Amino acid sequence: MGVTLMGKQEMARGGAASSPEIGSRPPLCATEAPTDALRWFWLAQLLHDLPIALRFTLATCPVLFTFAVQQLFLPEAADYPFIYFVPAVLFSSLFLARGAGLWTVVLSAALIAIFLLPSPARMDLLSPRDLIALLLFVGTGWATVIVCEALHDALFGLASANSRLSEANRRIAASEEEKELLLDEVTHRFKNDLANLTAILRLQANDTSDQIARAELLAASDRVHVLDRVHRRLSMKEKVGIVEVSAFLSELCEDLRAALIGSRPIELTNDIERSYLPLTQAITIGLVTNELITNALKHAFPDGRPGTITVRLKKEGGTFCLSTADNGNGERSAVPSTGLGQRLVRSMAQLLRGRYEMIGTPQGTTCTLSFPAN
Known part of the structure; x- marks a missing residue:
C-alpha cells in the first residue's frame, strides 16, 4: 500500500x-x-x-x-x-x-x-x-x-x-x-489502528481477573469498535464532507442489533428522517447513538425481560433532535448517571453545541439530544 x-x-x-x-x-x-x-x-x-x-x-x-x-x-x-x-x-x-x-x-x-x-x-x-x-x-x-x-x-x-x-x-x-491519496492512506491506517486497539483491549480484558476492570475494558473495546464501524460505513458511502445520515444510522443500528442483542427478546427500530450532516457531526451522532442504545440494553431490560428501543432523528426548523426511547425500566433515570457513557454523551452534546436530557417514566426512558443544524 x-x-x-x-x-x-x-x-x-x-x-x-x-x-x-x-x-x-x-x-x-x-x-x-x-x-x-x-x-x-x-x-x-x-x-x-x-x-x-x-x-x-x-x-x-x-x-x-x-x-x-x-x-x-x-x-x-x-x-x-x-x-x-x-x-x-x-x-x-x-x-x-x-x-x-x-x-x-x-x-x-x-x-x-x-x-x-x-x-x-x-x-x-x-x-x-x-x-x-x-x-x-x-x-x-x-x-x-x-x-x-x-x-x-x-x-x-x-x-x-x-x-x-x-x-x-x-x-x-x-x-x-495527492491530498485524496494521502487521505485514503491515513483513513486506511486509522481503521487498522482502531481494529488493533479493539483487539488489544479485548486481550487485556481476557487476561484480567477483576470483573469490574474486565467490564470497563470490554466497554472501551466496544466504543473503539463503534468508531471503527462508523469510519468503515462512511468510507464506503461518502467521498465528500457531507453525509446522508438516514442510511448510515440505519446500518449502524443493524450492526448494534447483531452485535449486542443477539437472541434477547428486544426489538430495535428506527425512525430516521432523511437529512444531511457534516462528516464530523455524523461521526459524533454515530457515537452518541451507540452509547444510548448500549446504555438502554444494559439497564432498561433486567432479568431478560422483553422490550423495544426506538431511535429517532428529526429536523424541526433549524434544530436536529436525536432520541432513543425504550419501554423498559424507567426508574434508572431517577438519579442522574455519573457513568462514563453518560459523561461521553454530555461531552459530545457540548461539541455539537446542543442540549442533552434523559427523562424516565414508569413506561420507559427517553434520551434526547438536540443540536443546531450548521
Whole structure:
C-alpha cells in the first residue's frame, strides 16, 4: 500500500512539475493542433510570436499583392484604389499588430500616391480631390489600426489570463489528487489502528481477573469498535464532507442489533428522517447513538425481560433532535448517571453545541439530544 501510494504521489508531483510555469504563453501555440473553433486564434498567436522583421515582411506582402492585382487586372479602378488595401490593413492590424498595421497603412498610402492616383508623385501637385481621399484613407486606416490592435491586445490578454487560470486549475487538480491519496492512506491506517486497539483491549480484558476492570475494558473495546464501524460505513458511502445520515444510522443500528442483542427478546427500530450532516457531526451522532442504545440494553431490560428501543432523528426548523426511547425500566433515570457513557454523551452534546436530557417514566426512558443544524 505504501509503495503504491508513493508511486501515485510521484506521478502527481511529476505531472505538476512538468506543466509550464504560470505566466508563460497561452498553450495554443504552434506545437498544438488547434480545433476548428480556435483555429483563427491559433493563427493569430503564431503570427504574433514571429520576429519583428518577419512580421513586417508579412505585412508588406499583402500590400504588394494588392498593388500587383490592381495594376494587372483592375487598371480601370484607378479612381478608387483605396478600397483594395483595406483587407491588408485589417489583416496586419488583427494578426500581426505591434506596428505592423501602421506600416501597412503608410506603405499602402505611398503606393497609392505614387503609382495609382492620376496625379504627379509630388504631394504638393496632387489634386485637392486626391489629397482629401488620401488623407481620409490614412486617417481611417490609422483609426482602424488603433482599434484593431487594442482588440488584439485585449484578446491576447484574455488568453494569457485563461492560460494562467488553466495552469492554476491543473495544479489544484494535482494537489487534490495527492491530498485524496494521502487521505485514503491515513483513513486506511486509522481503521487498522482502531481494529488493533479493539483487539488489544479485548486481550487485556481476557487476561484480567477483576470483573469490574474486565467490564470497563470490554466497554472501551466496544466504543473503539463503534468508531471503527462508523469510519468503515462512511468510507464506503461518502467521498465528500457531507453525509446522508438516514442510511448510515440505519446500518449502524443493524450492526448494534447483531452485535449486542443477539437472541434477547428486544426489538430495535428506527425512525430516521432523511437529512444531511457534516462528516464530523455524523461521526459524533454515530457515537452518541451507540452509547444510548448500549446504555438502554444494559439497564432498561433486567432479568431478560422483553422490550423495544426506538431511535429517532428529526429536523424541526433549524434544530436536529436525536432520541432513543425504550419501554423498559424507567426508574434508572431517577438519579442522574455519573457513568462514563453518560459523561461521553454530555461531552459530545457540548461539541455539537446542543442540549442533552434523559427523562424516565414508569413506561420507559427517553434520551434526547438536540443540536443546531450548521
